[in-house]
Amino acid sequence: MPVGTQGTVKAVPQDTLESLGAQIILGNTYHLYLRPGHEAIRRMGGLHKFISWPHALLTDSGGFQVFSLNELRKVTDDGVHFRSHLDGSSHFFTPEHSIEVQIALGADVCMAFDECTEYPANRPRAEESLRLTMAWARRSLDHFRAHSQEVPWHELVAPASRPAVVRASTPAPEAHQTQSLFGIVQGGMYRDLRRQCAESLVEMDFDGYAIGGLSVGEPRELTLEMIAATLPLLPRDKPRYVMGVGYPDEIEQYARMGVDMMDCVLPTRAARHGLLFTSEGRLNIKNKQYAEDPSPPDPACDCMVCRRYSRAYLRHLMQSSEALSGTLNTIHNLAFYLGIMRRVRESLASASGNADPKS
Numbered sequence: 001m002p003v004g005t006q007g008t009v010k011a012v013p014q015d016t017l018e019s020l021g022a023q024i025i026l027g028n029t030y031h032l033y034l035r036p037g038h039e040a041i042r043r044m045g046g047l048h049k050f051i052s053w054p055h056a057l058l059t060d061s062g063g064f065q066v067f068s069l070n071e072l073r074k075v076t077d078d079g080v081h082f083r084s085h086l087d088g089s090s091h092f093f094t095p096e097h098s099i100e101v102q103i104a105l106g107a108d109v110c111m112a113f114d115e116c117t118e119y120p121a122n123r124p125r126a127e128e129s130l131r132l133t134m135a136w137a138r139r140s141l142d143h144f145r146a147h148s149q150e151v152p153w154h155e156l157v158a159p160a161s162r163p164a165v166v167r168a169s170t171p172a173p174e175a176h177q178t179q180s181l182f183g184i185v186q187g188g189m190y191r192d193l194r195r196q197c198a199e200s201l202v203e204m205d206f207d208g209y210a211i212g213g214l215s216v217g218e219p220r221e222l223t224l225e226m227i228a229a230t231l232p233l234l235p236r237d238k239p240r241y242v243m244g245v246g247y248p249d250e251i252e253q254y255a256r257m258g259v260d261m262m263d264c265v266l267p268t269r270a271a272r273h274g275l276l277f278t279s280e281g282r283l284n285i286k287n288k289q290y291a292e293d294p295s296p297p298d299p300a301c302d303c304m305v306c307r308r309y310s311r312a313y314l315r316h317l318m319q320s321s322e323a324l325s326g327t328l329n330t331i332h333n334l335a336f337y338l339g340i341m342r343r344v345r346e347s348l349a350s351a352s353g354n355a356d357p358k359s
């Protein structure tokens with residue numbers, strides 16, 4: 001999932017995302033809550049309408065952003081007090097409030113409010129954090145079930161128009177035509193805590209499950225170990241989502257292990273800093289060696305940028321701080337990432353004899 005923090009995948013218009021084959025994008029609850037505000041988005045008919053994205057959307061719970069505001073937050077059993085990074089104003093997020101905001105935004109997939117355990121975290125700290133995450137998962141689910149019909153598009157949706165990932169997770173077609181809620185497995189880097197969390201969440205019966213608290217500074221082998229240990233504990237017939245990963249080779253590896261969904265700011269953020277992911281490895285377009293290089297960013301890529309522009313031109317745009325620079329770099333990186341996932345889907349589909357790799 002390309003990340004669209006503020007209701008936009010930075011520098012890329014929605015029709016371009018469509019032509020790149022993006023099926024779902026992610027919006028950040030914390031940012032949209034602060035600006036323009038979830039009630040304003042509800043009045044505009046929800047996030048799909050507001051940003052003109054008639055495809056699948058996922059919103060995070062706001063937890064991760066709030067927890068990265070180290071100096072500006074205070075955690076209690078009830079929720080998190082924090083100050084806005086925009087104007088310093090005070091806010092209080094509880095699991096109920098996070099769900100209320102996500103219902104107003106109206107994404108297809110909402111996430112339970114969790115505490116992202118930092119790395120490194122010792123055992124008592126990881127246990128305490130897990131206790132909060134599990135209590136908050138229960139409260140998120142209860143509030144979601146009691147209020148899910150309040151989503152702005154509740155009565156408008158037709159079963160067939162819902163994205164496959166959501167349809168697969170919602171068994172009763174017209175009884176519950178609304179959003180899906182995913183639980184998030186935490187537990188730091190402790191396999192037994194991850195197991196305890198996964199088992200409790202599965203017992204609660206969420207529509208899908210995420211593995212969170214990874215890619216927070218731990219070595220890559222540990223990320224892999226935690227995914228490998230947790231994935232088999234989550235139901236195969238519901239979406240399994242690893243949050244906040246990763247580099248191109250990682251997302252391919254995780255997808256082949258059975259991960260269905262991932263999100264990462266890497267392809268878009270790196271692009272704006274001039275880092276391109278290519279079939280030949282990473283390429284820093286700012287380097288002087290590309291100043292008069294007429295070749296495309298990635299000779300093996302057939303995206304609209306590689307078909308048309310040279311490394312020399314992309315370097316020039318970057319050096320001149322032209323707005324087009326971020327746009328073109330991001331389009332290529334997204335094409336590269338989405339291409340990896342498309343090839344994985346196709347190879348899984350041909351291995352299982354499924355003719356439609358999208359399903």
Ligand SMILES: [Zn+2]
Nearest residue numbers: 301303306332
């Ligand atoms: Zn390209």
